[in-house]
Amino acid sequence: MDRLFHNLIVTGSGDPDALNTNCGDGKEKSILDQAAGGATRPRSSDSGSSYFKDMSGGSSSGYMSLEKTVPGKETMYTYDVIKQSANYLLERTEHRPTIGVICGSGLGGMADLLTDRDVFPYGDIPNFPVSTVTGHAGRMVIGKLSNIPVMCMQGRFHAYEGYPLWKCAMPVRVMKLMGVEKLLITNAAGGLNSSFNVGDIMIIKDHINFQGFAGDSPLRGYNDERFGPRFPAMNNAYDKDLRKRAKAVATEMKLENVIREGTYVMLGGPTYETVAELKMLQIIGVDAVGMSTVQEVIVARHCNMKVFAFSLITNKCITDYETDDMANHEEVIGVANNRKSDLQELARRIVIAMNTDEE
Numbered sequence: 001m002d003r004l005f006h007n008l009i010v011t012g013s014g015d016p017d018a019l020n021t022n023c024g025d026g027k028e029k030s031i032l033d034q035a036a037g038g039a040t041r042p043r044s045s046d047s048g049s050s051y052f053k054d055m056s057g058g059s060s061s062g063y064m065s066l067e068k069t070v071p072g073k074e075t076m077y078t079y080d081v082i083k084q085s086a087n088y089l090l091e092r093t094e095h096r097p098t099i100g101v102i103c104g105s106g107l108g109g110m111a112d113l114l115t116d117r118d119v120f121p122y123g124d125i126p127n128f129p130v131s132t133v134t135g136h137a138g139r140m141v142i143g144k145l146s147n148i149p150v151m152c153m154q155g156r157f158h159a160y161e162g163y164p165l166w167k168c169a170m171p172v173r174v175m176k177l178m179g180v181e182k183l184l185i186t187n188a189a190g191g192l193n194s195s196f197n198v199g200d201i202m203i204i205k206d207h208i209n210f211q212g213f214a215g216d217s218p219l220r221g222y223n224d225e226r227f228g229p230r231f232p233a234m235n236n237a238y239d240k241d242l243r244k245r246a247k248a249v250a251t252e253m254k255l256e257n258v259i260r261e262g263t264y265v266m267l268g269g270p271t272y273e274t275v276a277e278l279k280m281l282q283i284i285g286v287d288a289v290g291m292s293t294v295q296e297v298i299v300a301r302h303c304n305m306k307v308f309a310f311s312l313i314t315n316k317c318i319t320d321y322e323t324d325d326m327a328n329h330e331e332v333i334g335v336a337n338n339r340k341s342d343l344q345e346l347a348r349r350i351v352i353a354m355n356t357d358e359e
């Protein structure tokens with residue numbers, strides 16, 4: 001009971017799943033269940049899935065011993081658990097994508113461009129979190145974009161939904177184990193650079209990992225070298241060559257007047273920023289503000305994927321006390337919707353550029 005109490009304290013992170021230990025076999029068991037010697041408890045969103053029916057016949061002897069775990073490992077998905085999610089998808093699609101896409105708020109329409117699609121609601125994929133935010137459909141769509149196999153996350157996970165950063169970014173590892181080597185990430189963001197306009201597209205050149213300053217990271221805890229090194233470098237996280245090519249693509253599309261390049265910061269949200277916070281971010285060189293992306297980039301770079309990312313500037317950050325306007329998610333989604341056709345065409349052409357080897 002002492003150990004149970006210890007675990008209840010140390011896992012109290014606000015993560016809805018923090019009291020669940022993954023048992024290395026894709027099944028999660030609540031610490032309370034374990035203490036009570038309870039039976040396997042499939043996730044509610046997975047109940048009824050044939051995958052879990054297949055998996056649920058065994059005894060409970062496969063559960064990890066809480067005494068033998070490495071710090072951080074008991075609440076993180078192991079390599080084998082990530083592999084199960086990857087295998088689930090690989091067994092159900094014939095596509096073998098090497099390019100992954102993560103769609104930001106209101107930007108999921110890109111997945112609709114895919115042909116020959118296999119669609120997997122997140123709730124059906126073993127070990128996957130579920131999307132809870134408007135503008136994030138919550139499906140993995142695997143298909144072809146201009147005949148190139150692509151897997152596209154129509155909706156992402158954010159820390160403010162209650163997930164730890166490693167869980168927000170776990171689909172990136174699933175993609176890696178499926179063979180993805182290059183990642184295109186999009187997001188909606190507030191424009192802090194005063195020369196930016198609503199509707200501009202900012203190619204991300206660099207980020208400021210604010211959560212990292214406070215000691216949080218998607219890589220915090222046990223490091224499995226099969227994914228990557230304990231101390232990954234983060235300069236050149238946003239691939240130089242892909243940024244150059246994306247600018248050329250934007251020029252071809254006559255988008256040069258709306259294309260920007262700059263530094264993105266991820267804050268925890270879900271509140272938009274105060275004026276004082278925005279003034280501080282301006283001083284440290286931030287051009288666009290959001291609540292996502294950085295954890296995905298860190299995990300992707302850790303496992304040596306090439307990353308390209310852009311922000312759609314959906315609103316101007318409010319840096320004066322006189323304005324009565326207020327940031328709101330409806331505006332974010334509305335602007336994303338209005339810019340849909342340019343963004344989808346830009347993303348399509350960038351995927352084609354990503355698929356050709358650089359000179």
Ligand SMILES: O=P(O)(O)O[C@H]1O[C@H](CO)[C@@H](O)[C@H]1O
Nearest residue numbers: 104105187188291292329332
């Ligand atoms: O970053 P994405 O997911 O595009 O969404 C952005 O829009 C939402 C706020 O309106 C936040 O989730 C913010 O991160």
